Amino acid sequence: MLAVLAAVLVIATAVLVPLVLAKDDESDAGDDGEQPLDTSSLDAVREYPGLTNQHVAPGEEPDYPQSPPVGGDHAPYWIECGAYDEPIPEANAVHDLEHGTVWLTYRPDDVDAAGVDQLTGLLPANGILSPYDDQEAPVVVTVWGRQLALTGPDDPRIALFVAQFGAGDTAPEPFASCNGGVDPADLPPVGGPVV
Template structure:
């Protein structure tokens, strides 16, 4: 009888151990796979506060001719064109060097990916754009929607993310900018802007 029980225990162990090890392998694979459902999803992001705002200080606001290679996408500040872009809604990408000048003036820049935000979503963003704001598509960003002011940036889950309003309330006055309250009014209306010193 003892021999039978011992044999059953050995068989159960032979079946259970590979299953347990296989489960651990699955967990390891999920942890290393960025597309795994176990990774942080939109539902896991706390949209009740601004804790995830990225801060970039010490940005150089010098006016320069030509193009600038910005380390962030979208850029958050730095060297930029002498001309700024007019406030408003653009349905094509805008020239970075001009809109960074807007950021210097305290403008809020809302950007979105056209492949992740539909027409209704764009209308939601338009409704939330402050007077001193610019809205434009930006295909190279990772998040569906990004909101930026000089030296501050937040990736958003989409047009209905409540942090848009929180961000505008916190940074929309442009107090982080070198020239707060200067406004984007009176700027260029061509989304391609200008390349001062090159083709202007």
Template structure:
């Protein structure tokens, strides 16, 4: 009787080779694939963040906030305004003289200026340098006031009565657009008044 030795001996090495090859592929896949797939994540995580305001369209006034204000009165008390800086509401009887102030001014005085059709430009002193302050001062209209406002969120904010726009900086082209649209007092209760003749004391009683 002939022993069946030829066929089994030829298949055994082939099976071992296949198993070893599969094992190698598994190891290679386990090592290489995470590196390949992880490369995109790493490059994305190392990508520099977008600069502030990079996605803001500064070519128009679409982002101007509009507010419906309740009836307002003159008061001698401090007012808790819902906006910061405020856009209108109760205010002191005196108003603030037009011009550029290098210290924060009373909200209640500035709001009276807004009632007089003034434009109020405010900025964060920790985000706007001396050159930026000078640029803002150069853009301020005659019937306007300007002051630092450390607690506002945006680097620069421009406000008229019941209208406000957060800006990305002193060179934001929307400053001129805002003044052109609202600088004549379009929304102010006393559109033909002025900040001229007001007090020069920015914080009464301080």
């Protein structure tokens, strides 16, 4: 009888211990079983090498595979540095990226006025802030060829990203700046003359 009881205990232990350990692993992960997001490093930065950087022909609308775009052919006019409360044309923003500008975008449905103010305060002098509906995360920070999806205005990786990439070193024209750009309200259609 004692041998049967010992055998049952061994089998129960062999079955239950892995189940308990698996349950602990799941409780350490997010609600959907994914590991928690590490907001202390830039490991999640996506890199996009080999981008072209030509001006588009009049009337041509570049097609960008990323949302927001990270570089590529672009409009001949760039946007003046600053915070905008309306979306800005992608082809012009990409010209800013070519100049080494940091483009900070947010989904307006996910970031309230206080969050926009917070993002404005984090914007470097050579930076642009604008809403962008069609992006995967509440906030995204982009420089030429590099992009990071963020959890929101409180994400500490914004400052890390700007410290790492904000000097424009990844851009074809890193020290051109967004200063001297045009106001989006004054922009012509892609490739047209400035009004």
